[in-house]
Amino acid sequence: MTVASAALxxxxxxxxxGNIPVFxxxxxxxxxxxxxxxxxxxxxxxxxxxxxxLWGGKYALELMHxxxxxxxxxxxxxxxxxxxxxxxxxxxxxxxxIPDGEPFIVPMAIPLIAxxxxxxxxxxxxxxxxxxxxxxxxxxxxxxxxxATILFFATVLYRxxxxxxxxxxxxxxxxxxxxxxxxxxxxxxxxxxx
Numbered sequence: 239m240t241v242a243s244a245a246l247x248x249x250x251x252x253x254x255x256g257n258i259p260v261f262x263x264x265x266x267x268x269x270x271x272x273x274x275x276x277x278x279x280x281x282x283x284x285x286x287x288x289x290x291x292l293w294g295g296k297y298a299l300e301l302m303h304x305x306x307x308x309x310x311x312x313x314x315x316x317x318x319x320x321x322x323x324x325x326x327x328x329x330x331x332x333x334x335x336i337p338d339g340e341p342f343i344v345p346m347a348i349p350l351i352a353x354x355x356x357x358x359x360x361x362x363x364x365x366x367x368x369x370x371x372x373x374x375x376x377x378x379x380x381x382x383x384x385x386a387t388i389l390f391f392a393t394v395l396y397r398x399x400x401x402x403x404x405x406x407x408x409x410x411x412x413x414x415x416x417x418x419x420x421x422x423x424x425x426x427x428x429x430x431x432x
Contacts, residue, residue, distance in 0.1 A: 239363075241373050241376050241377045241380070242377075244363060244373070244374060244377035245376075245377040245378075245380040245381045245384075246381075247359065247381075247418065248356065248359060248360070248377060248378055248380075248381035248382075249380075249381040249384050249385065250411055250414055250415060250418070251317070251353070251355050251356045251359055251381075251415065252351055252356060252381055252382070252385045253324070253408070253411055253415075254384070254385040254388035254389050255388060255395075255404055255407045255408060255411065256324055256404070256407070256408035256411060256412075257350050257351070257389065258388070258389070258392045258395060258396055258404055259396070259401065259404060260345075260350060261277070261346065261350070261389055261392055262392055262393065262396060264341050264345070264346060265277065265341075268340060272340075274390075276340060276341065276346075277346075277389060277390065279342075280341065280343070280346040280347040280351065281347070281351065281382070281385075281386050281389070283343055283347035283348075283352075284346075284347040284348065284351035284352040284382075285352075285378075285379075285382050287347065287348060287352040287357070288352050288356060288357065288360050288378055288382070289360075289375070289378065291357045291360045291361045291364075292360040292361070292363065292364045292371065292374055292375065292378060293364060293371060293375075295360065295361030295362075295364045295365050296361075296364055296365040296368055298361070299361070299365055305430075306362065306365050306366060306426075306429070307426045307427075307429045307430040308426070308430075309358060309361060309362060309365070309426075310362055310422050310423070310425055310426030310429065311422075311423055311426035311427060311430070312358065313354075313355060313358030313359060313361075313362060313419075313422055313426075314419045314420065314421075314422035314423030314424075314425075314426060315419070315423065316354045316355050316358060316419075317355040317358070317359075317415055317416075317418060317419035317422060318415075318416055318419035318420065318423070320353065320354075320355050320412075320415060321412045321413070321414075321415030321416035321418075321419055322412070322416065323412070324408050324409060324411060324412025324415065325409050325412040325413060325416070327408075351385065355415070355419075360374065360378060362422075363377075
């Protein structure tokens with residue numbers, strides 16, 4: 239996997255376009271200046287969490303006596319479920335009920351930006367090819383920067399594209415995530431059967 243393909247995969251998993259309506263509804267009650275502060279804080283927290291899983295994932299797997307194949311299969315299943323929810327969203331939204339007040343860590347940083355599938359993906363990258371951690375870090379930074387840029391211009395994009403186009407893009411990303419998740423599952427299963 240190249241840095242570009244890893245960055246694209248992580249960008250699809252982070253799903254900034256699908257998160258725009260949720261982020262706008264979460265931040266609507268705050269003044270514009272506070273919205274930017276909260277968004278930066280949540281993006282930095284999410285990046286820190288993803289880096290922790292990227293660099294410490296291998297050790298966490300060893301500590302819990304988990305094999306890479308089981309994480310690949312589990313990551314594929316979680317990614318599949320999130321992809322299905324993106325294609326067929328429940329009435330309460332992709333991540334379920336969201337608490338009132340200013341968001342702190344939950345639900346913006348975790349699980350909207352750094353969700354289970356993102357954590358599993360970076361953990362797999364880091365543990366499968368630990369010699370390329372710098373490449374995976376660069377891919378994560380590229381995906382995160384693209385996500386941050388899109389979320390900073392969420393209001394403009396929402397006005398420009400409209401709700402229907404954003405929903406269509408989210409469903410398309412969901413279909414891509416389902417395909418990627420099936421591949422992750424099959425890779426883990428074939429590695430286990432070997």
